[in-house]
Amino acid sequence: MSQVRVHNFSISLDGFGTGEGQALETPFGHAGERLHEWLIGTQFFHAGDQLAGGTLGADNAFAAQHNPGIGAEIMGAGKFGPPGWQDDPDWKGWWGPNPPYHTPTFVLTHRPRPSIEMEGGTTFHFLDATPTETLAQVREVIGDADIRIGGGATVVRDFLAEGLVDYMHVAVVPIVLGRGVRLWDGLESLEDTYNIEPVTTSSGTTHLTFTKKR
């Protein structure tokens, strides 16, 4: 059976996956790019841009697990666009004509719209469905490949709370955001169902892997 995986999900020490005040100019609110500096530095992040370079150390090893084996991404309405994107019929995501997904990408929203085919293999589908229903529908489309839960925090938390995530990689960044959307709420005793292994890299990032117990 295909695995459900979370990768490169970045939070602050106090557990926020995004800051307060998400808007067109500030996709992560007051967090800015601080949650993702560890990722922006890696070669993985610059794939396709040979001149840009990037590190090949431990941060890159974690980052590069993002794509292999993945046949689809599921993301929340809050990741797809700024608050109110549903009122803009022309909104096609943050990522330009060739988004970095290159697979069918399912956007959970209470206001679904027709699918949008982008360049490079990404097609956005819009779904109003529970996490379990969503996985069933995605598996009908993609078959046996793995499914990535791409965030934001609300969607990752919902899939975790229903016990639907097989593997999760969280990157903890040493900043205190104070406000935003929390990842850990409602997930008491997650350690009962996952083996949790933390490791800190030289960028000061603590990578946590969650592997489901059998």
Added chain:
Amino acid sequence: MSQVRVHNFSISLDGFGTGEGQALETPFGHAGERLHEWLIGTQFFHAGDQLAGGTLGADNAFAAQHNPGIGAEIMGAGKFGPPGWQDDPDWKGWWGPNPPYHTPTFVLTHRPRPSIEMEGGTTFHFLDATPTETLAQVREVIGDADIRIGGGATVVRDFLAEGLVDYMHVAVVPIVLGRGVRLWDGLESLEDTYNIEPVTTSSGTTHLTFTKKR
């Protein structure tokens, strides 16, 4: 000038320094001993009990910084006893006749009582004062030695919020408690005033050191 230090302060991934339901039988509420297993395993924790042994690795290196240079501890009413201890005139703390402090120990409480001299150099003093006033009073008693803020989360947070802590060691344990008292609340942008360095040890504990920027 004497330094104000926090040591061995243990929190869950979601930032709780104690669980819900603190009581005489459950000093850490539903957290039990899980926040402190890393510490209980160290030789530092078994000091004085030669037979007990204990590890001498990285966890012990962090743990053993607890006492050297310290002339006093400041703790909250919630660390000194279970809810309601103020109504028991015979309550002398959790630690028996010879508490592990061996210095003057100042308990912040809105219901102060006369000082209690214990064995082994610990004397409990009870204070109703702001963090700044408290430090001034403690320095009058102990002079130039360093002062440890012993917890719980409420008291550590209050001293941090007023910018009074010079050094802090926090141990993050890979469990999700879900409820209790949070350390990080109200401490947005702590990284602006501290250099924060995380390192993970083989016990799965991530030790964070906070060193005040100059």
